[in-house]
Amino acid sequence: MKIVELLENDPGLKAGERYAGILGASPSKGARSPLLWNAAFQDFGRPERMVPMDVLPEKLGQVLETLAGDTDFIGGAVTMPYKESIAAWLGSHRLSPQALKIGAVNCLYRNDAGELCGTNTDGEAALADIKASIPDLRGVDTLLIGPGGAGKAVAAFLADAGASLTIVSRSPETAKDFCSGIGAKSATNADIGALIPASSLIVNCTPVGFANGVASESPIAAADLDQVRPGSLVFDIIYDPLKTPLLTMAEKNGLEIKNGLTMNLLQAVLGFSKATRIADLDRISASMKKAAG
Incomplete structure (x- = not known):
């Protein structure tokens, strides 16, 4: 099954398009991460884009299995209410030391072996x-x-x-x-x-x-x-x-x-760097700040 068939919103993905996603109950209703990540993708000349993914609780496992097996998915962000449940789904061997200690993830990325892993930048x-x-x-x-x-x-x-x-x-x-x-x-x-x-x-x-x-x-x-x-x-x-x-x-x-505005920007900078393996945090931050206005 394709990922678009499992979501409650239409992310507008095209066949063969590389992408990042923000997973949650309803990130399509105001999540800021796509705006920030997509500005950085554009600044670095990357072909990917981030899309919101509205996921029902009963479909979360199937969504994660599908994303894990989709090589076009590079990773992304996790928002309410799935930070703890996605950490549990990944298991201790696919969590960073920080995420393992916390028991929750807000960032997904691929390791050197191509496995879907999680960390926490919140x-x-x-x-x-x-x-x-x-x-x-x-x-x-x-x-x-x-x-x-x-x-x-x-x-x-x-x-x-x-x-x-x-x-x-x-x-x-x-x-x-x-x-x-x-x-x-x-x-x-x-x-x-x-x-x-x-x-x-x-x-x-x-x-x-x-x-x-x-x-x-x-x-x-x-x-x-x-x-x-x-x-x-x-x-x-x-x-x-x-x-x-x-x-x-x-x-x-x-x-x-x-408020959480600066926190949201900083966690997005760190998450983008982790998923893309781009180490220039200052440039990522500048791109995202400009987009945020």
Whole structure:
């Protein structure tokens, strides 16, 4: 079966066309990666292009099998909600050390043997953006909400940077082993109010506030956000909208805010380099920044 027959959208692929893809529930509805990757493909004179791939959960395995066997597919990106399930499908032998530790992938590429493999650039990208505001994270009290695929990546890199990390999840028992593995504390949503006053860095890795999700809500109640200490940074990995309800409230409270736009650009630069084996990160970044406007 051809890949176009398995998708919920029409990627417009032609027979024999080399391509990259972004896999998710509905990346055709606003994912920025095709814009960024295609600008870089054009700048480097490459024939490939990236297309969005809307995949139903029950078809994910078949889609991956088809892509793995399609030599025209060079790799690409993974978005919600498949970062963890695709990592599990690939298996430990086809994951980078970072992705194996995190248990999630956001980037697909071919190894020297032509096998489809996965790595994770989310955490590295988020850490770089956060460190632009907080250069030294050692001992910084950090509250991260949502240990999903992206959340685990961000958490792992924050822990490696020395942050004093507490991870809030709806099901802490599920995240317990991961938290223990990176030296983080585990908490529930009910604990947020008590944890907020001591936190200098707050990171939202849930989809709450996302334009195509629960855009009108915030993962932190206004009353709790009022308790955040002055000078703290609130970082939301969502970039659509640029200001989620969480960031809007935080800004009104005089807190420093950052959305996921820079993180998204940096992870795309790293992912493009991995899939194409082009090492010139500065040129890739310049191409993508120009396209992003």
